Amino acid sequence: MATPPPPGPQQPGGPYQQGPYQQGPYPQGPSPQGPYPQVPSPQGPFSQGPYPQGPYQQPYGLPYQPWGQGYTPYNRPAPVNGLSIAALVLGILCCLPGVGLVLGLIALGQIGRRGERGRGLAIGGIVMSSIGLAVLVTAFATGGAHDFWEGFKDGARNTRGNGVTFSVQKGECFNAPGGSLEGEASDVDKVPCSGSHQAEVFADFSLPGGGYPGDEAVGRTADDKCYALQDAYTMDFWAVPESVGVYYFTPTRESWSYGDREVTCMFGSADKKGTLTGSLRRDATTLTDDQLAYLQADAVLYEALDTAPDAAYVEDDLPGHKMGVPPARAKPRAWGRATRVVAALADQTRKLRAHPWRNGAGRYVAGQTTALEQAREEWQKAAGAADADTFSTHYDRGSALLEGRAAVTARKALGLATTPPSRDAESGGGSGRGTGGGKQV
Known part of the structure; x- marks a missing residue:
């Protein structure tokens, strides 16, 4: 007869017998034993896991707690804004x-x-x-912003040719590194006007805005205006050597795009190997009151002399050389050349008589005034000549009186140049100055 086991929980028999501290299967019911309820495994209520569970372990089969929010296994820095x-x-x-x-x-x-x-x-x-x-x-x-912008434009305007910045002002003299005032320039070497130099700047002006008008148009405008501006700088053009010509710097297409509109007018030697010595400036900044008054009166006459008709020879256009249209029905610029000279001589002598001459120069100027009045009579006869020969006779007599002995004596007394410029006997145009040319810079 078998002895029954002692009362208490028992584990069913199996290949592995558990010790007295192991728990057996939990009975089905609302109050399972142990501190934590167990969840039945898929194998059945009596199936055990491979390892015993302690009191602080989670029930088998439940998911693990995820990582907390904001925690990352590596400390990455925040991005830069x-x-x-x-x-x-x-x-x-x-x-x-x-x-x-x-x-x-x-x-x-x-x-x-x-x-x-x-x-x-x-x-x-x-x-x-x-x-x-x-x-x-x-x-x-x-106003500093305006000055800065003007300085920027000046820098662009003076950046020419190959991009080298340079600028020459009125009254300054220089040498061209290439030794020529023709072609293109990228730089100049400023030198004192008292010594030997290639060129002297006498004027500058700006071209109108807009698109680049082309090399030919720019050169034509520069030529016309530079020749017109030279007399304001060299009022005593008797002092200008015949070998001196007019040259100019003009913008290139490239410098135009940077705002360059400036044309620089200068005197230079017409001889490519020649140079100038001393300044040619003869204007209000260098002349005395008497010298200025005499040259201003002289300018009236030479303006009329330089307006010859297109036909250089009298035989080709006698009316244009003498009367043109009657003065009563036309402006002075439309008159014939001789008629304009007659009017200019009347204005010139009036100016010379009205000025109060100093230092004893008055009597020498008075001698020149008398010669100009005699010249006016000859030009008046030329204006009424019936043929080219008669015109030429009075023309020659009148021209000789304009720049004769009396003129040289008066100029010497005033401290002005005393060598008359050469003139073409037929046209009378020009002052003996040499021709020049343009230079893109």
Whole structure:
């Protein structure tokens, strides 16, 4: 007869007998034994896991607790705000201070919301942009911005040829490194006018804006205006050697695109190997009151002499050389050449008589005034000549009186040049000055 087992929980028999501290299967019911309820495994209520479960282990089969929010296995730094970088760059460059200031303020707001880095960059951009903006406002208020822009345009205007910046002003003398005043130039070497030099600047002017008009049009305009401006610089053109010609610097197509519109007029030696010595300037800045008065009266006469008709020979256009149209029905520029000279001589003698001459020069000027009145009579006869021969006879007599002994004596007394310029006996045009040419720079 078998002895029954003692009362208490028992494990069913199996290949592995568990010790007295192991729990057996939990009975089905609302109050399972043990501190934690067990979840039945898929194999059945009596199926055990391979390992015993302790009191602090989670029930077998339940999911593990996930990682907490915000935890990452590696510590990656927060990104730098892009607007803060842009604000600092614009603040340093000072090119758009207003934009840099706005970007810096926006960057600070984004950094606070997003937890990004770059606060120092944004603040630096704000500070630098504020300084740049203050400088800009001050420049506009004081006119500094206008001066800067004008300086920029001057720099572009004087950047010519191969991009070398240079500038020569009225009254300055220079040598061309290439030794020629023709062709293209990229630089000049300024030298004192008292010594040997290749050219002397006597005027400058600006061409109108718009598109580049072309080399031919620019050269034609420069030629016309430079020849017209030379007399204002050399009022005593008797002092200009016959070998001297008129030259000019003109913009290139390239420099035109940078705002260059300036034409520079200059005197230069017509002989490619020749040079000039001393300044040719004879204007109000270098002349005495008596010299200026005499040359201003002289200019009236020479303006009329230089307006010869297109036909150089009297035989080809006698009316144009003498009367043209009657003065009562036309402006002076439309008169015949002899008629214009007659009117100019009347104006010239009136000016000479009206000026109070000093230092004993008055009596010598009076002698020249008498010669001019005699010349006026000869030109009046030339204007009424019936044929070319009669015209030429009175023309020659009148021309000789204009620049004769009396003129030389009066000029000597005034300290002016005493060598008359050579003239073409037929046309009378020109002052004996040599021809020149243009140079793109």
